[in-house]
Amino acid sequence: MIKGTVKIASEICKGCELCIVACPQDSLQLSREINLRGYRYAELKDDNCTGCINCALVCPDSAITVYRMPKKSK
Amino acid sequence: MEENVLEGLECVYVKPDTLTDKYQHYCPGCGHGVVHKVLMEVIEELGIQDKTIGVAPVGCSVFAYNYMNVDMQEAAHGRASAVATGVKRVLPDKYVYSYQGDGDLAAIGTGETIHTVNRGENILMIFINNGIYGMTGGQMAPTSLPGQVTSTTPYGRDPKKIGYPLKITDLLANLPGAYYVTRQAVHTPNAVRKLKKAIKNSFEYQLLDRGTCFIEVVSNCPSGWKMTPVDTIKYLEEEMLPQYPLGDLKVPQNN
Numbered sequence: 001m002i003k004g005t006v007k008i009a010s011e012i013c014k015g016c017e018l019c020i021v022a023c024p025q026d027s028l029q030l031s032r033e034i035n036l037r038g039y040r041y042a043e044l045k046d047d048n049c050t051g052c053i054n055c056a057l058v059c060p061d062s063a064i065t066v067y068r069m070p071k072k073s074k
Numbered sequence: 075m076e077e078n079v080l081e082g083l084e085c086v087y088v089k090p091d092t093l094t095d096k097y098q099h100y101c102p103g104c105g106h107g108v109v110h111k112v113l114m115e116v117i118e119e120l121g122i123q124d125k126t127i128g129v130a131p132v133g134c135s136v137f138a139y140n141y142m143n144v145d146m147q148e149a150a151h152g153r154a155s156a157v158a159t160g161v162k163r164v165l166p167d168k169y170v171y172s173y174q175g176d177g178d179l180a181a182i183g184t185g186e187t188i189h190t191v192n193r194g195e196n197i198l199m200i201f202i203n204n205g206i207y208g209m210t211g212g213q214m215a216p217t218s219l220p221g222q223v224t225s226t227t228p229y230g231r232d233p234k235k236i237g238y239p240l241k242i243t244d245l246l247a248n249l250p251g252a253y254y255v256t257r258q259a260v261h262t263p264n265a266v267r268k269l270k271k272a273i274k275n276s277f278e279y280q281l282l283d284r285g286t287c288f289i290e291v292v293s294n295c296p297s298g299w300k301m302t303p304v305d306t307i308k309y310l311e312e313e314m315l316p317q318y319p320l321g322d323l324k325v326p327q328n329n
Contacts, residue, residue: 005083016103016296016303022263039102053087054263060107061098062090067083 004051004068006044012063013041019055019064028055090118094143101208103303105293106135108260109202109269113173114142116273126169127161129154133175134208152183155190158197169280171198176217177207180242184216187242194251194285198276201243201288204295205314212298216240219317224298239317243290247323253285255324259292259315261307268320279326292318 006028013035019042020028029045042055042063051068092114100106117126123144130138132151139146149157154172162170179187179201190199206224207213214224214231217239221230247255254276258269269291276287292314294306301309 004086012097014102018103018303018307021304021307051083051086056087057263057266058108058260060100060102060104060111062093062107062111064087065085065089066087068086069082070084 004049004066005047006049006051006055007065007067008042008044009063009065010035010041010043011037012061013039014061015039015041016060017042018058018060022054022058024052024054025050090114092118092123092143094141096140098141099137100134101295101297103294103296103306104134104208105204105260105291105295106202108266109173109200109291109293110135110138110141112266112270113171113200113273114144116270116277117144120274120277122169122277125167126171127165129158129161129170129172131172131174131178133178135173135175135202136209138173152178152181153186154178155183155195155197155199156186158199159190159193159195162195162197166196169198169277170196171200171277173200174202175208176201176203176205176215177209180216180240184240184242188246188249191246191286191288192249192251194253196280196283196285198273198280198287198289200273201290202293203243203290203318204293204298205239206295206298208295208298212295212300217242219313222313241318243288243318243323246286246288251285252288252324253282254279254287254322254326256288256322257290257292257318257320259310259320261292261294261310265320284326290318292320 027046030040031043053066056064126144128146131154158172205217213226259265296303
């Protein structure tokens, strides 16, 4: 079940891989394609993102937006 | 709205509006971008965008005014803290911060830095320490580590000849004018969270008018250190942090 997901602005990403290292779920990877500026950009590899925002916190270019399933009210 | 793009999911993290959409000129993996982002997040959360004035330095972050969507003033090399002093004295109801690198704050501007803190100016000084002169091509900085290879110390920095790393944050913590002095980093998500808290506290302390808040951020420089961004994280942890241990060096006393 998906608990969260990320959207990465591929034109802003410079492919520094810091988000890939920071991801506890190992769900990010570098793309095969390059963006307009010639960088390989980060993209979602597996669908196991939990929306922990670790990747977005360490992203120097603020390219990552994180979405998460809202917590169920008890 | 962007928040409703994905069905059933709520947006939990988005780039702050106080950061402009301009493409940042920093190298891939540079810590400057993280500090810019965290600083702007705090300003957005506190709702002080129209009451904040920043002072940009000379160095890699010389174009900080292009990215930070608050009122900014560029200062001469090393003099950002002196300019911030003037701004704060003329407009005491504004939140004023200076943003400087190690070549700016700890080399050419050491005098201004020490005297600003010694006078206890009611400003926030943010000091990005990556142990190298990034903009000019990776020369040795006063904060370079012993044995660190830079373009001006190709055999490693020899403390016998060119001295030891200047721990200016430790120096400043001893001055009575300093109110809050801390050393943070940007290499892990938790470090970034702590940095954000430190910046937030510092802006809140400015209302109290007790003295200077000083935040050192131990950062990386992939181009200057000639490493991949992922390797710089390792180097920062293994080499930089023993020399520059993280934590609060001076915490406000309750009185």
